[in-house]
Amino acid sequence: MKKTFLVLLLLNSPLLFSQPKMYPPTAEISDYTLSKFLTEFTLAVGKKDKSWILENMSSSMTNSWGGEGGIEEFKEYWNFDDPKSRFWKVAEHLLILGGSKYHKESNSYWLPYTFTDWDKLKGNYEPYEHSLITGTKVNVRNEPNITTSKVVAQLNYDIVQLPINKSYETKDQHQEIEPNYMGGLSWEYICTLDNKICGFVYWKFVTSPIGYRLGLTKTNSQWKITHLVAGD
DSSP: OHHHHHHHHHHTOTTOOOOOBOOOOOSOOOOHHHHHHHHHHHHHHHHTOHHHHHHTEEEEEEOOSSSOOSHHHHHHHTTTTSTTOTHHHHHHHHHHHOOOOOOTTOSEEEEOHHHHSGGGSSSOOOTTTEEEEOSSSEEEESSSOSSSOOEEEEESSBEEEOOGGGGGGGGOOTTOSSOOTTSSOSEEEEEETTSSOEEEEEGGGEEOTTSOEEEEEEETTEEEEEEEEOOO
């Protein structure tokens, strides 16, 4: 009787339920040159080493889908000469999220994996209407703030909806921990696919499949930064 009660309690708990998920990327990268490049890239971002970034950037660097491309455009687009350029935070965020499994047949590698692996999901999840919770035990709150809100659920790499008619509510950015340098709001209003849980999630834990992504290309055993773009 006690076991039956416990099972029913867990099944009805707002914190524990089953719905489609997308798991973290594999940490294994079979190509040593790629692994080495990513390590050096991460160190360069940590030190804000502008010389390393520019030296390892493709001359035809793609910065937007409507621009002409190139390194000079990159420097202007990201205000790269400014010590407070948001490039560093964006690059750091993407490197932390990680890329998909590397395949030798391809001479390119993309981060984050939410961009490359989204189409592999079973189901039709429109990129403009869905995102991924990137983390474990990520809090969903009843209000867009840390100090006074209540945690209504916790999610683990769940695919979630982004209700358009609720997006205005995220503009109330109480107790903002860190500005959203990815270009959006500090709090995202989300709903699980079954609409059983809705609430606010801090922006760092909500990743769009068509948000900023970083593209690397290998030519003659040498990797280059070739893309840093967002959108469809």
